[in-house]
Amino acid sequence: MTSPRTNEPAGGDPEVLRVVARGKRRRWPWVLLAAVLLTAGGGGFYAWKQKAAAAAEGTKYQSQKVERGDLRVTVTATGTLKARNTVEVGAEITGRVLEVHVNFNDKVTKGQILAEIDTEQYTARVEEATAQLASANASLVNARATANEAKLKLGRAEAMAGQGLTAAQEVETAQANHKRAQAQVSSAGSQVTLAHASLKVAKTNLMKAVIRSPIDGVVLNRAVEPGQTVTSGLQTPVLFVLAADLAELQLNVQVDEADVGAVKEAQDASFTVDAYPQQTFVSKVLAVKNMPTAGTTVVTYEAWLSVDNSKGLLRPGMTATATITTEERKDVLLVSNAALRFNPFRKQQQAQGATVNPFMPMNRRPRPGQQTRPAGSGGPREPALWLSTDAEPRRVKVEVGATDGIRTEVRSEEIGEGTEVVVSMTEAPRG
Template sequence: MTQAQIENVAPQGADPKVLGVVGKGKRRRRVFWIFFAIALLAVVGGVAYWQLGATQTTNVRYQTRRVERGDLQVSVTATGTIKARDTVPVGAEITGRVLAVHVNFNDPVKEGQILAEIDTEQLKARVEESNAQLAAANASLLNAKASALEAKQKYERTKALFDQQLTSQQELETAEATKKRTEASVASSSSQVTLAQASLKVAKTNLSKAVIKSPINGVVLDRTVEPGQTVTSGLQTPQLFVLAADLSQLQLNVQVDEADVGSVKEQQRATFTVDAFSQQTFDSKVLAVKNMPTSGVSVVTYEAWLEVDNEKRLLRPGMTATSTITVDERKGVLLVPNAALRFSPRARPQSTGFSVNQLLPTNRMRRPGGNGGAGAGGRGPRKPGVYVLEGAELRRIEVETGATDGVRTEIKSGEINEGTEVVVSVMETTNG
């Protein structure tokens, strides 16, 4: 109530200062009763919560698994692509127009079988030209030999006359020079014959290359040429066909992570699956592991080659496969679930009742190592262990672990035996 309102309702003659004090007192009492009501509600709610929590109990149920004795396989998973083991690209070594193509995709071929033919008109003309050049060179050689023989005979007659002093020194020297020139002409003509023979051989070879033949027994994987197409030979031979020697034996090239490559060895057994036959598993084995790494974005892998038997012809080059390589095997060893090695009991509250302290802020902070761990006592990490139930209590048993397949782990030593029940998880339920 404002001062003006107090003055309006006040009796005549009342002191305004006294009336203002009375108004302030009423406001203080109203605030007090509001806070009192809030506090009362908080106390009543807390008591009700405590009574409800006092009637609730927490039941703890541990799930256990039995320690077994059995076989363990440690494996590495890698993905890759199926390829033909021996592929041969076949190309054109000459320039020309393709006249005919005699094979198609997936056709079986024999060694020496004609795959395609290139126009031979210009090549045949080149052979004829080389034959003519060789004939001319042979004629020149015969003429040079005849001239050389004539010059030799003349030199011998002149030499005989000179010895009898029937001719001059100049005549002898002239005959000798003529003899040497004709001998040089014979050598030059002989070289021309050799050159013409080589040109003819090249022309015939190019003519034979116009018929493209299969170099192996196998099957056509790819064909990149059509009749009428012009192929041009240069620094790189144009590829027309890709042949595979034998599709009954394929190769799976997989990329092994650098963290696993140390355990992958030659002759290790492996299996793989492909999307085309997702319900079927194929057997294979490791042929080799390359030392050259393959680097990607923050990933380094190494290529491993796996042998693939494809007698049924189900698999095809280019298929993507996921392989599992067995890198270690253990027979008849103690095995525990990995969940048992990961299990660690946590502290449980003594009751679920209400405490006023839960509503109050605290300035006390948890100190590092306050739970008695390595930070508190300066101890290193604990050895691996499992928990067993002794009555209603848990007891931890330290063990020495061996190989693991990610689900089960070998136990080399420890106070557990085949059939021991080890704790793998805990479930809590509340009653009341």
């Protein structure tokens, strides 16, 4: 048996419907407020999560450890190998070359004949000078005889004048003749001297027709052939180039004016040549010239380096690149130059429109009107390093020493071997 179901009219009780509708209208603002608060809370949470993630990915610092070791400061220069005690042998007279007795790379001794020039005209000049000397000697003998005769006549005239047997005019004439005879003797003597000199020059030129080696050495170059005519003028023509000893060469390098102050005599050096790229030759600085090299746009100074060529591998004229050791530091603290250039405030200045040169000298003063960096910001006044810490890097002042362009010697009580120093930083992307 089923219980009877009661069906409400479609419209329901009007009073009840009014009460229900009134309750629904009262709940709607609260629902809307709750939805707004929920949306704002979700957005804030999302923003907080994004900020936290950005903070977690914030600025990262790359660091390196301070090392202890040796530092070698060097200066690099290029130059050319040359033979030491090089002698250029030329022809001092004009003539046709009859014979050449040596060739390239021949060893020669002092006094050895290198070449001979035709001596025909020089032999004739010697004979001519000899004849002139003989003539001058004869003239001198004649003048002396005349002077002796004039002297005797003067003596007789003076004796007769003393006895009153001759006039005074005769005595005066005898005196004048005697003086003229003496003058002729002097003139004849001068002609003899001149003839002797001419004969000596002629004999010397005859000897110069035979070209001899002035030193013991090696023939580097020969610039003459038999039958060639050489002309001696204001400049002596070079026929041979001799080197005293190729076992000892010399390297002449051009040192830049920025480096010449560090280059001194007796400093150790080494060099390489293109002929032996895998081999390094040792050397020493012999001298540094005070006079700059002329004819170059960049001011350079020539330095001479010794070269041991006992093995005979090197040749004059080779181009060499030399490395001169100007300073050596043993067992010192070393940091990379990037660590000394690092400055965490540089990007802030760049963001403000300032131009920052990472190689700006550390002791440069600000210009009038230029704003200085805040205290502790690692400004350019003093060299400093930034230590890597768990929080922000900490700035430490240091004293700098020698540098090889890559690493620099530093001194500080707060820095030791193994200390982590910042060399660069990266920032997380924004947005």
